[in-house]
Amino acid sequence: MSAQDLLVVRGLVAGYGAAPVLQAIDLTVPAGTIAAVVGANGAGKTTLLRALSGMIRPAAGQVLLAGEDLRGTPVEKLVRRGMAHVPEGRGVINELTVDENLRLGGLWRRDRADAGRALTEVYELFEPLARRRRHLGHQLSGGERQMLALGRALVARPRLLLLDEPSLGLAPRVVARTMALLRQLRDRTGLTVLLVEQNVRSALAVADQGVVMALGRVVIAAPADKLRDDVELRHAYLGF
């Protein structure tokens, strides 16, 4: 493990009930890079994210964030360690306003001044949200909900962002914009992203590292451009 590896996962086993979904996952994400986890439905991608953020307790294995073991850390403490998880379906709280959703993302922070600055930055980054501050979550369009969920995670100024299916149900244009934004955040702020995607092409287009999962295992982890451009690899692991 090198000093630049922000997230290191070793032998992670996790699931719901008796049969584990994840079978000994090994994964390393260097700081300031984007890793895309791709694979078919039921490969365990979402379960992987849920195990990383502690929503389900791993049965075995180790998760290290910047060298610190996260075992036994309660879910609500992880955001204080620098991990933000945007769940599948994006988890915008419908009954709260846009502003309340965003503020919630930074409430835990001691540095109130910087939390305020982060909020302003998110409003600058996502201009449509600024116009809809007082709207309730359920009044937003799919693209706006996506912005809100992403913005809310960014208010916490995370080191590692876990994104579950950000392209789900969105127009290609919105997906492209989201992916471009992730790149931009990586380059500008050094954000590390672990992205779970069904949309293999757009995920690999933006990622530095591609991780292919099948039936609860990592079958290959390779540089994203190699995975994307090497016809043999693509045929073997991605099926197109």
Place this chain on the structure above:
Amino acid sequence: MDRFVFLTIDGLSRGAVYAAFALALVLIWRAARVVNFAQGAMAVAAAYVAYTVSAQTGSYWLGFVVAIVAGLLLGALVDRAVMRYVDHTSPLNPVIVALGLVLLIQAVLGMVYGSEFRPAEAPFSRSALTVGGLAVLSPYDLFVFATIGVVVVGLAWIFARTAVGLRMRAAAFAPEVSRLLGVNVGGMLTLGWALASGVGALAAMLVIPTELGLHPHAMDLVFVSAFTAAVVGGLDSPPGAVVGGLVVGLLLSYVSGYAGSDLTPLAVLVLLLAVLLVRPGGLFAPVAARRV
């Protein structure tokens, strides 16, 4: 006319207490999706603590404050020691446990204090002031209105304007997402129970002096009325609970004034039935959110 004015004011005064008690029910319903049937018994327990403190120190106000503190602590205790361990997959489980809690609390109070009525003093005169020959509010009524006004406004302020209120709402609406955002959902739940139980204790302190006195069952009928008020308003709506409380208070006052006090329990049930049949979500049912 005199009679109408008197009944209206009496109804609003009782209704204010029902409103506070219904608000406490709504607080727990929103936070934990539990109808806290033990709330009456918990509030009586807090009132007994106040009674003991007041009897020892001779100070009504010390007892009053102690009742609220005891209510807060009891609420937190019930959550942490009992409700936390109840399987919430079936809504019936917490209801049964709450009913068990009622039996337990009332039995313990009966053993410690006996089951005779104990006189509960009111801090202000309960005889009405007359304005222009018309008997209107008593100083005690004013005290009740003011106290409950402060509680309602205070709660609204906490939930709408403070960080902890935002956390409590978020934790209630979306516990899993809230945890991911760093909200201590378990702590917010306990806080919700504590607040609700504190409000319940306050309501008990206000209503018991207007009734027969302190008794382990003193809040039973108040609970029924307040529960009706909460259902009338829609269990999810704090403003609904306040309006529902006032409606129930007025209804009971008119029924007992014009038709006889024997009919009041019946009137409550008829109202409850009517609301459940016509508008089961309550008068203030929120628009169901679109699920995407």
